Amino acid sequence: MPDRSPLIRRVLPLLLALTSLAGAPRAEEPALRVTPDSLNFVVATGQTTGPLQAVSFWLSDRSRHWRLTYDADWLAIDRLTGDGSVGQMTARFRVNHAGLAPGRHATTVVAELDGMPETRVELPVNLRVFDLPVIRDVGGRKQLFIDQRFIEESENVVLKVNPPTKIGQTLDENGEVVNLGFIMRVLEDEGKYLIYHGGERIFLSESSDGIHWTRVPDVDIPIPYGIMLIDPRDVPERRYKLFNSFQREGTGDSFDPDSHGIYGYYSGDGRQFTRSSRLLPMWIDNVLIPWWDERIGKYVIFTRAQAAPESPEERRGGVANQRRVARIETDDILAPWPYDTTVPPSLHQDLLTNRHIGEILKTDEHDYQSSDIYYNSATIYPYAEDVYLMFTANFSHFVHGYHTQLRARPNQIWEDYGLIEIQLAVSRDGIHWTRPERVPYIDIGRPDEWDRWLLTAGTGLIRKGDDVLQFYSSSGHTHDSNIIRPEEYENAVEQKMGGTGIVRQRLDGFVSADVDHRGGFLETPPVVFSGRKLRLNIDTGAVGLAQVELRDAEGQPLPGFELTECEPILGNFTDYYVNWRGGSDVSALAGTPVKIHFKLNRAKLYGFQFTDE
Template sequence: MFERALVGIFLFGLMVSVSGAESPRNLGTDRHVFIDRRMVDVLSNAELTVNPPDREELVLIADKPWESGGITSYGNVLWDPEAKEYKLYYVPVSWDAEPGYCTALATSKDGIHWEKPNLGQVEWNGSKENNIVVWAQREGTVAIDPSAPPEQRFALVSSAPEAGTQLFTSPDGIDFTLQEGQLSPHQSDSQISTFWDDRIGKWAHYFKVYEGEDGWHTDSKVEVSKSIPYPQEEPLGRSVARVVTEKLSDPWKEPFLCVMSRDSRDPERMDLYTNAAIKYDRAPETYLAFPTPYYHYNEPESRAYLNEPTLAIGGKRNDGVIETQLAVSRDGIDWTRYRTHYIPLHRYEDLELKVLHVYPGIVREGDELVQYFAGYTFTHGDTQVRYKNLGRKLGGVFRVVQRLDGFVSVDFDYEGGIVITDPFIFEGDTLTLNVNTSAAGEGRVEILKEDGSQNRGYTLEDCRIINGDYLDKVVTWGEGNSDVSKFAGKEIRLKFEFRGSKLYSFQFKKGEK
C-alpha cells in the first residue's frame, strides 16, 4: 500500500489534509455509512455516536414442554423468500430429557406474531408433534446458500460437546441432514455466526475462543492465533475468532484468527461472549457485530446477589451480567468496538433483564431494520433457572427496530459542527443524504475541490437549507439545482455544516436529478 503524504492547509479556520501518492477512494454510486472515521478528514464540533434500537417488543417465550428451562442465548433470524416468511431458529432448554437442548423453529409473516409449527421431524418424549429441527445442537446459525443444490439450500453450521463443529443441510429449513465429517474438532460453547462475505467471495464464521495459560484455544483446545497484539499479560478470557472457507462444507483451517477481545480500556473482570457478526448489505466494506461484554461476579458477590450459599455445579461460580455493544469493521478482521452500550441491561415492563444476546441476522421491513435479541431475568450463573416452566418470567426473544443505516451517526453540536471528507471520486448526478436535523436543527452541504477550495454554485451559501427527517434527501443548490454530474469522475470533497443534527450516510445516484 502506498504511504500517504499529508500536507495541511487551512480552510475557513479548519486544517484539511492534502493527499499525496495514495489514490482517492472511488465510491461510484455506493452508499457511504458513517460507522467510523473512514473518509472523514475533519470532524469539528461533531462526534460519532452509537444509536440503540427502539420499539422493543417481547415476541417469543418458553411455553412448550420441551422449553421448560427457557430459551437460551443462541439463535438467528432470516427471511425465506420462497416461503415468504420469517424463520427464527432458537435453542430451548428442557430439564426432562438429555442432553436437554435442541434447535427449534418459529415462523412469522410479519416478524411480530410467531408460531411454533408442529414439524414432525424430531422425537421428544415419544412424540414428533413439536417444532424441533435438530436435536442436541445449540450453537449454530442457519444460512441460505443460493449456490447450493436445491436439496441443500439451507445450511446449519453448529457445534456441540464431543461432536465438534458440523454442517447440516436442508431443502426447506425444516428437514435437516447431517453431512459427513467435521468442519472442525472444536466446540465453541457459544453462538457461531456464519454469513456469505461477497467482498471476498467466501463464507465467514465467527465464534468464541479463550486465551488460557496454554495459549489461545476453543473449548476443545484448538490452536488460535492473534491478529493484533494486546497489552495485557493476563489471560483475556472469552474472545472472538474468525475463519473463512470457500464452501460451507470445507474444513476449517487452523490456526484461527482472534479478531476481537478485551483490551486495556475494559475492566479485567470482563470478557466478550457472543458476537452476532454480519456483513451489512446496504454498503460495501461494512461489517457489524454485536459483542456481549460479560462482567464476572466473584464468588462472594455471586452468593450475595443470588442469596445462594452453595457453589455452582463444577465447584466454581461462572456468574455475572451480560449486555450488548456495537463493533464495526471495513474488512471483517480489524474491528472498532464502541464502549457505549447498544442494548443495555434494562427493565421491560415488569421484567428486569440481566443477560442480553443479539441474534445474528438483520431483516429489512420497508424503511426500517429489525433485529432480535434474547433477554433474560437471571444472571449467567443463576441455578434458579433450573426451576421448571417459569415461562415469561424468564424473559424470551425480543424484537427491536433500527433506522436504515442508523447504527452510528455523526452528531453535530446544537450550536453547529462541521465534517469534511477525504478526497474521493463518484459516479452519478444527484447527492442524497440519510439525515435527521430534528425540529430546531438545520444544515447545508458544499462540494469542494480536492485541495479544499470552493466550486462556484455549490457552496454552503448556495445550498438550500436542509431541515427534517429524511432517509434519501436530495441536496439542491441555487434555484433547486440537484445536478452534480459535472463533478463525476473528478476528485472532490464534501463539506457538511449542520447543527443539532444526525447524519447517517450519503450516496450519489444516477438518473434522479
C-alpha cells in the first residue's frame, strides 16, 4: 500500500492544539460532542473516487488538545476544518475502497480530550461495498428516504420520524363520537372503506370519507380478535380470509394440542365465514397480521412470539423482554403454517415462541429495560417501492416497589401493568427492521383526554389525495385496566375513557431526511432510472432552500444539471418536478447510472421518483 500523509494513516492520532481558544467548560455541558452519531458509506467496486461524509466535533473545554484514532486502512480524513471562536471542528472522512472485497466492513472512530479518558466518544463507521452490476434500477417507481438505502454521502442529514396529526375520534353517520373498540383491520374494497373492529366478537363498519362510520347490520362474527385479509389471488368465494389469533380456539382455559390453535376462515362477502383448516397447534396471545407480499410472491404473517426460556425453571421465573415480533412465510395461507416442531413442550406450554419461528424485532439495550413490543401492526405500504412499516405498541412495564403511583389490583402480577405508546419501525423486505428514532409516532394523551396511557395502531390505512388516514385505539387505562393515581384521575374524563382516534399523515411522510438551518447535502448512490422528470416530496417551508444536481457514477456534475443551473426549490410539495435552466427533461440520462445530489437548507426530503409526465 502506498505511503500516505500523516492525516490518513491506518491508525490516526490527531493531536490538535487549541490553546489560543479561551473559555472553560460549563458543568452542564459534555466535554466533547459529536454529530452525527454514526457514518454509513455505500460504494461500488467500479467507482474511482470514494464517498465523503463530514463529522462535527464540539469541544466545551477549548484549552485542551484532543485526539482522533481509528484502525482501518480504508478510512481517511480528507479535510479538517475548524471554527476556533466556538470550539467546533469538522472532519471530512473519505473511503478508499480499492482492493476491498464486496460486502460489509466496519470500524470505530474514537475521539477524546487529551488526558481525559472519561470524555471518550465512539463513532461507528460502516461501509458496504457492492459490485458495480448491482446498481439499483429505480425505474419510474417512487423511492422513500426511510433509511440509508439512498444515502451514500451526506453532511448534517438526520433521518427523522414525523408524527401524524390527531384530527379527532371516529364519528357515526350523525356526527356523534363512536367508539369502535380495537381496530382489527382497515380496508378499502369496491369504493368503500371498511373497518373490522371489536374484541371478543368482530363487527363491521363502512365509510365513504374515513371519518363518519356506519355499523353494518347483522355482521356479528363470533371469532375473538379475528384479523381480516382481502386476498387478491384467491377465487371470489374465498376472497375474504379471517384468522383467530388472540385467544385459544375452543372453550375454557385448557388447551387441547390435538384440536385447539390458530384456524383460518374464508368468505365471499366478508360477513359469513366458513372454517378451513388448523394452521398452528398453538396460541399466540395477541393479534397476528397477514398480508399477501407481491414483492416475493408469498403470504407473510407478522405475529407475536414469546421469548422462549432456556429451561422450565427460567420460564416459571419470568422472562425479561418477553414479547417479540416474528414472521411466517407461506405459499398457501389456508394450509398449515411452517414452524420448528422440535421445540420441547416444557419450554412453551402451547404458546408460540421465537424458537418456533424466527423473530424479526425486539426491544434492545437502547430501550427502557423493562419494556417489550406488545403489538406490531405491520403494514406493507402500497404507494412506494420496498417500504414496510410497523407501528409497534411499545409496552413499558411498571416495576413493583418503584412505580408507587399505581394501585395494584388483587391477584394480578406486576409484569402486566404499564403504559403503551405507538412507535415506528421500517424495513425494505419485512425481515430486517430498523427504528429511525425511539420517539412516539402517536403519543399518549394527557390524563384528562380520552386517549391517555395506552394506544395501539390499527392495521391498514386510507389514502385521501396527498394525505393518509390511520386509526388507533385507546382503553383510557393502563394495561390490565389499572388507573394511575385513581384518587386523582378516576373520573378525569367523566368515565368517557377510551375510544377510536384518527390521525392524518402526509403522503409518504413517515420518515424524512432532514437538514437544519446550518445547511448540508445528501447524495444518493448511483441509480438507473426511466422517465422524463425528477419529482420530489419535499418541504423547505418559507425560508428553507433546496437545489438538485445530477452527477455521473463517479460523482462528477453532468452538464446542464449542475447546482448552479437548478431552479431553487421553495415551499411545501408532495409532488414537485425539478427544473434546471435548460428545462426539466432528464430522459437523455435514462438508463445511465447517475447520482442525485441534494443541497439542502432547513428542509425535509421525503422521497423522489422519475416519471414520464
